[in-house]
Amino acid sequence: MRIDVVSIFPEYLAPLDLSLVGKARRAGLLDVRVHDLRDWTTDRHRTVDDAPLGGGAGMVMRPDVWGEALDGLVEQGTELVLPTPSGERFTQRTAERMAATGHVVVACGRYEGIDARVADHYRERGVRVTEVSLGDYVLNGGEVAALVLVEAVARLLPGVVGNPQSLVEESHGAAGLLEYPVFTRPPVWRDLPAPPVLLSGHHAKVERWRRDQSLRRTALRRPDLLQQVPLHELDRDDRHVLEDLGWTFDERDGAVPPG
Numbered sequence: 051m052r053i054d055v056v057s058i059f060p061e062y063l064a065p066l067d068l069s070l071v072g073k074a075r076r077a078g079l080l081d082v083r084v085h086d087l088r089d090w091t092t093d094r095h096r097t098v099d100d101a102p103l104g105g106g107a108g109m110v111m112r113p114d115v116w117g118e119a120l121d122g123l124v125e126q127g128t129e130l131v132l133p134t135p136s137g138e139r140f141t142q143r144t145a146e147r148m149a150a151t152g153h154v155v156v157a158c159g160r161y162e163g164i165d166a167r168v169a170d171h172y173r174e175r176g177v178r179v180t181e182v183s184l185g186d187y188v189l190n191g192g193e194v195a196a197l198v199l200v201e202a203v204a205r206l207l208p209g210v211v212g213n214p215q216s217l218v219e220e221s222h223g224a225a226g227l228l229e230y231p232v233f234t235r236p237p238v239w240r241d242l243p244a245p246p247v248l249l250s251g252h253h254a255k256v257e258r259w260r261r262d263q264s265l266r267r268t269a270l271r272r273p274d275l276l277q278q279v280p281l282h283e284l285d286r287d288d289r290h291v292l293e294d295l296g297w298t299f300d301e302r303d304g305a306v307p308p309g
């Protein structure tokens with residue numbers, strides 16, 4: 051898979067040289083290329099922004115510079131990703147879909163954003179254009195989203211994560227639940243014992259305990275996620291855990307939170 055990231059702060063993407071993503075790049079499991087948007091400017095001040103049409107505060111990124119940059123990177127089958135606070139939420143499902151895409155180009159905006167015609171222009175040319183948001187808070191640019199996207203996608207690629215099994219049980223995975231709490235040695239730390247079941251060697255009990263913890267955490271912290279879990283994926287024991295928390299179950303509506 052190839053991911054191109056374009057930004058006026060390419061050094062902001064330096065963390066992609068580190069850790070798992072850095073190792074995967076050096077191993078050829080992933081091709082990440084970072085570009086400086088100013089390389090496509092033509093004036094001696096390397097200008098990328100201009101005043102907003104219609105007035106208002108701040109500056110807007112020019113479509114002509116972005117057009118020159120993206121024309122050189124976007125090909126047939128490329129997905130063009132534009133981080134923006136007004137985008138659709140970037141989720142694990144989004145990451146999974148992008149990991150199955152051969153080529154993604156991420157256009158990192160700054161200032162008040164990128165001239166809206168850039169997205170429209172590439173959509174008109176048949177390019178899949180996705181405007182994504184990390185969440186309901188305002189950042190100063192798209193670089194943080196690019197870091198999140200590359201890491202979330204890279205770790206889903208074959209060979210990047212050492213033990214693919216760990217991808218299965220994590221939050222937002224196929225089960226749609228939050229992950230259970232994890233513990234390691236010492237068995238007692240500052241008078242805090244680890245859950246005895248984890249020291250029992252009784253694998254079935256350990257699995258049940260972990261499932262119960264995932265259900266409880268999801269019910270208490272992310273009831274919206276639990277409501278999306280198909281009823282047939284909640285067995286009798288699962289429902290007992292949730293009933294103790296006041297949940298009910300409706301064949302049509304699925305798991306129903308208390309109150």
Ligand code: JD8
Nearest residue numbers: 133134159160184185188189190191192195
């Ligand atoms: C791209 C420019 C800053 C945003 C005026 C502050 C994503 N979840 C998210 N929050 N914010 C962004 C984001 C912010 C960006 C750009 C993404 C490009 N800005 C602008 C509009 C208000 N300034 C984001 N993903």
